[in-house]
Amino acid sequence: MASYDQQFKVLEVPPIVQEPPSQYVLPEQDRPAEMPEPIPIIDLSRLSAGSAEELDKLRSALEILAVGHVHGMEPSFLAQAMKVTREFFNLPLEEKHKYSNIVDGEKLGMDGYGNDMVVKENQVLDWNDRLNLLVEVEPESLRTYRLWPTQPPSFRDILSEYTVRCKAAANLVFRNMAKILNLQEEEHLVNMIGDNSITQAIFNYYPQCPKPDHVLGLKAHTDGSIITVNFADAHAEGLQLLKNGVWYNVPIVPNALVMNIGDIMEILSNGFFKSLVHRVVTNAEKERLSLVLVYSLDLETELEPVSEMVDDKRPARYMKIKLNDYMEKYHDTYATGTLAIEGVKI
Numbered sequence: 050m051a052s053y054d055q056q057f058k059v060l061e062v063p064p065i066v067q068e069p070p071s072q073y074v075l076p077e078q079d080r081p082a083e084m085p086e087p088i089p090i091i092d093l094s095r096l097s098a099g100s101a102e103e104l105d106k107l108r109s110a111l112e113i114l115a116v117g118h119v120h121g122m123e124p125s126f127l128a129q130a131m132k133v134t135r136e137f138f139n140l141p142l143e144e145k146h147k148y149s150n151i152v153d154g155e156k157l158g159m160d161g162y163g164n165d166m167v168v169k170e171n172q173v174l175d176w177n178d179r180l181n182l183l184v185e186v187e188p189e190s191l192r193t194y195r196l197w198p199t200q201p202p203s204f205r206d207i208l209s210e211y212t213v214r215c216k217a218a219a220n221l222v223f224r225n226m227a228k229i230l231n232l233q234e235e236e237h238l239v240n241m242i243g244d245n246s247i248t249q250a251i252f253n254y255y256p257q258c259p260k261p262d263h264v265l266g267l268k269a270h271t272d273g274s275i276i277t278v279n280f281a282d283a284h285a286e287g288l289q290l291l292k293n294g295v296w297y298n299v300p301i302v303p304n305a306l307v308m309n310i311g312d313i314m315e316i317l318s319n320g321f322f323k324s325l326v327h328r329v330v331t332n333a334e335k336e337r338l339s340l341v342l343v344y345s346l347d348l349e350t351e352l353e354p355v356s357e358m359v360d361d362k363r364p365a366r367y368m369k370i371k372l373n374d375y376m377e378k379y380h381d382t383y384a385t386g387t388l389a390i391e392g393v394k395i
């Protein structure tokens with residue numbers, strides 16, 4: 050597997066922020082509004098049984114959807130996954146630092162605990178703590194188990210199990226998306242996610258913030274994924290999406306997973322599906338936890354719209370680029386708060 054972690058040079062080791070940076074205040078027009086229409090909630094068991102109604106809902110969900118009744122993701126299992134997430138972040142800092150994402154004291158690896166890359170001296174940092182782990186890379190030995198927490202003791206097993214169960218749900222959605230795109234092969238997207246494709250688990254912790262108007266939990270971004278599956282703690286809202294220039298709160302649907310479209314899917318579908326611009330706001334009273342799985346492809350993939358999505362009437366709207374090169378741009382733009390996908394639009 051090609052590695053782009055060599056490019057993760059940092060100017061300084063990002064500190065775990067204690068005080069919100071003062072240079073950033075959410076502008077008035079940036080405050081969230083009520084969503085004009087709720088995000089579609091899809092019953093995955095009915096979709097799997099071939100329900101036309103659920104497929105229609107998926108068709109209408111161009112950027113984001115919530116999925117409930119996910120086989121294997123029963124409330125008790127989801128609660129276990131959230132429990133180990135919380136227990137990890139509750140560990141003393143010295144313990145968490147054993148899994149640090151800093152490699153050789155000077156660059157950030159893809160895996161591990163810590164903050165994101167800092168590329169500018171005056172960069173506004175996010176009010177969150179992260180643990181990133183590659184969960185699916187073949188051969189499995191490429192998993193960096195050294196950085197997989199052993200505390201709490203069930204952490205590894207639950208993450209492995211969560212990954213397997215979530216993949217089944219993601220594949221079901223990929224098959225139905227292929228149907229919606231009228232791709233000849235229903236397995237087209239599933240097959241693209243071959244042996245060397247990467248899936249990253251991101252554990253996010255957003256502590257309570259004394260000045261929620263002054264700092265974001267996570268700055269506005271799109272995900273560099275095909276889709277992202279987000280499971281958030283039921284008690285703390287905070288995820289927001291941008292639609293037609295307006296920010297909206299994404300409501301928490303208990304025991305459901307939120308799936309959002311990422312850049313890769315927007316490109317593959319030649320713009321039919323839209324990569325969701327989203328961010329997380331902080332909260333003075335409540336902390337937020339989320340467990341996110343980011344589905345990607347082999348970094349050697351030449352990323353471009355699927356040929357069936359391109360014709361004379363709909364020429365390719367994105368230029369061809371190797372995924373590895375795209376991710377390099379993605380990480381640079383992410384850190385500075387701009388969007389990589391804008392740079393590959395024709």
Ligand SMILES: O=C(O)CCC(=O)C(=O)O
Nearest residue numbers: 251253281288329339341
């Ligand atoms: O915490 C969340 O719900 C969102 C996390 C997110 O957008 C990400 O990790 O890319």
Ligand SMILES: [Fe+2]
Nearest residue numbers: 270271272327
């Ligand atoms: Fe995201």
